[in-house]
Amino acid sequence: MAVETELSQDGKKLTIRIKGRFDFGRHQEFRDSYERTPVRPDSFDVDLKDATYLDSSALGMLLLLRDHAGGDNSNIRVINTNSDVRKILAISNFEKLFDIT
Amino acid sequence: MSDGHTLTVLIAEDGGTDRLLLATIVRKQGHRVLTAENGKLAVALFAEQRPQLVLLDAVMPVMDGFEAARQIKALAGEELVPIIFLTSLTEDDALVRCLEAGGDDFLAKPYSPAVLAAKIKAMDRLRRLQATVVEQRDQIALHHNHLLNEQRVAKAVFDQIAHAGCLGAPNIRYLQSPYALFNGDLLLAAFTPTGDMHVLLGDFTGHGLPAAVGAMPLAEVFHGMTAKGYGLAETLREMNAKLKRILPVDMFCCALLLNLSFERRVVEVWNGGMPDGYLLPASGDQATPLVSRHLPLGVLPPERFDERTDVLPLALGDRLFLLTDGVVETCDESDEPFGVERLLRVFSENRRPEHLFDDVLLALEAFRGRARDDASLLEITVVARSG
Numbered sequence: 152m153a154v155e156t157e158l159s160q161d162g163k164k165l166t167i168r169i170k171g172r173f174d175f176g177r178h179q180e181f182r183d184s185y186e187r188t189p190v191r192p193d194s195f196d197v198d199l200k201d202a203t204y205l206d207s208s209a210l211g212m213l214l215l216l217r218d219h220a221g222g223d224n225s226n227i228r229v230i231n232t233n234s235d236v237r238k239i240l241a242i243s244n245f246e247k248l249f250d251i252t
Numbered sequence: 253m254s255d256g257h258t259l260t261v262l263i264a265e266d267g268g269t270d271r272l273l274l275a276t277i278v279r280k281q282g283h284r285v286l287t288a289e290n291g292k293l294a295v296a297l298f299a300e301q302r303p304q305l306v307l308l309d310a311v312m313p314v315m316d317g318f319e320a321a322r323q324i325k326a327l328a329g330e331e332l333v334p335i336i337f338l339t340s341l342t343e344d345d346a347l348v349r350c351l352e353a354g355g356d357d358f359l360a361k362p363y364s365p366a367v368l369a370a371k372i373k374a375m376d377r378l379r380r381l382q383a384t385v386v387e388q389r390d391q392i393a394l395h396h397n398h399l400l401n402e403q404r405v406a407k408a409v410f411d412q413i414a415h416a417g418c419l420g421a422p423n424i425r426y427l428q429s430p431y432a433l434f435n436g437d438l439l440l441a442a443f444t445p446t447g448d449m450h451v452l453l454g455d456f457t458g459h460g461l462p463a464a465v466g467a468m469p470l471a472e473v474f475h476g477m478t479a480k481g482y483g484l485a486e487t488l489r490e491m492n493a494k495l496k497r498i499l500p501v502d503m504f505c506c507a508l509l510l511n512l513s514f515e516r517r518v519v520e521v522w523n524g525g526m527p528d529g530y531l532l533p534a535s536g537d538q539a540t541p542l543v544s545r546h547l548p549l550g551v552l553p554p555e556r557f558d559e560r561t562d563v564l565p566l567a568l569g570d571r572l573f574l575l576t577d578g579v580v581e582t583c584d585e586s587d588e589p590f591g592v593e594r595l596l597r598v599f600s601e602n603r604r605p606e607h608l609f610d611d612v613l614l615a616l617e618a619f620r621g622r623a624r625d626d627a628s629l630l631e632i633t634v635v636a637r638s639g
Contacts, residue, residue, distance in 0.1 A: 211502030
């Protein structure tokens with residue numbers, strides 16, 4: 152699985168891990184990862200530790216997640232970003248929408 | 253035959269007894285049979301009747317099975333006509349020769365009706381698989397041609413809306429693939445009523461029709477508002493609001509906009525999500541990057557949109573250089589990207605500013621052979637008066 156999910160014990164946080172290329176090919180899996188969660192978590196961590204590449208459709212997917220999680224009221228962290236991935240997120244100024252570390 | 257197709261099978265065998273035996277077996281299995289007593293007759297019969305499967309004796313007078321197989325395969329073209337060699341040859345290299353001549357299988361004497369039936373069935377499966385592949389290939393080619401044609405029509409409609417604006421101005425040079433629109437790249441330029449020049453280089457998420465569809469309203473707003481004399485800020489607000497309204501959540505447009513005032517010698521810059529553009533001073537001083545400070549167009553709701561621009565002074569002969577990420581992401585054979593460093597090196601090694609654009613193109617060509625379809629480049633020179 153290129154997209155793995157883990158719900159915290161208290162059901163409040165959903166961690167979504169992307170492995171390999173984070174591009175259009177992951178679209179359905181990524182959507183399923185949060186739409187099929189039985190409870191509605193308060194916050195989301197998108198873990199990009201093992202993501203090797205990120206393209207503009209990945210940015211679109213992050214926007215979809217943000218919309219799903221409540222838009223401006225959402226609480227999403229994008230974590231473990233490597234320098235290449237961070238550069239892409241920085242050019243698009245996505246740190247204005249997501250907590251990126 | 254209950255579970256298979258009725259085939260026309262050509263049997264070429266010089267021995268009368270064997271020929272009769274085989275014909276009887278194959279006919280009993282429900283197939284139509286044609287017979288020939290040498291390779292030459294077999295080839296002639298094949299050309300005339302186009303049987304679907306051939307049983308071919310390797311050793312025959314007039315023309316042997318090897319030559320007949322070659323000629324039958326050549327006549328069959330793309331269609332797979334399975335050839336099963338009939339042989340009493342047992343040496344490995346004779347069997348190898350059968351396959352090398354175009355045979356698909358062989359059957360050794362004495363003939364077993366069960367084995368022959370199984371082989372015919374297996375070969376028929378292969379034959380039909382090949383026919384399906386060819387048919388699907390032709391369908392794909394047909395669809396591909398339809399798609400290209402649709403793109404041509406869509407591009408013609410788009411060109412009516414986006415028209416060339418002032419991209420033909422003598423102080424502008426650009427490179428854009430004719431298919432750029434369908435890769436999401438968008439290049440627009442137009443004069444305001446007071447002679448300022450508005451320029452937009454954009455890059456929609458995704459590609460194909462969705463990207464092209466978003467480009468149309470954006471171009472309409474750009475040209476409409478520029479012609480009416482609206483400034484960059486108002487135009488940006490309108491473009492963002494429109495894209496936010498019409499695009500799905502996961503679609504947006506990275507864009508770099510310029511308002512060049514040749515009169516006042518300043519340029520206003522707004523960059524949302526595009527790679528750095530550059531202001532290259534005529535003095536030869538180091539390039540000033542035009543950095544992305546904003547989210548792309550179509551992401552933020554109107555009340556949170558930030559249309560603030562950077563204002564930079566211009567001097568005569570300064571150049572503005574804009575590019576899409578297809579330029580720096582152009583990869584060579586080993587998947588190494590061209591990258592920003594190489595681009596900056598071309599800038600710093602350039603001695604004759606009027607050749608800069610060509611220098612960049614040459615560097616890209618040397619790197620990869622040619623620019624990608626989604627690599628758009630634009631250079632504007634600051635002149636005394638434009639338009």
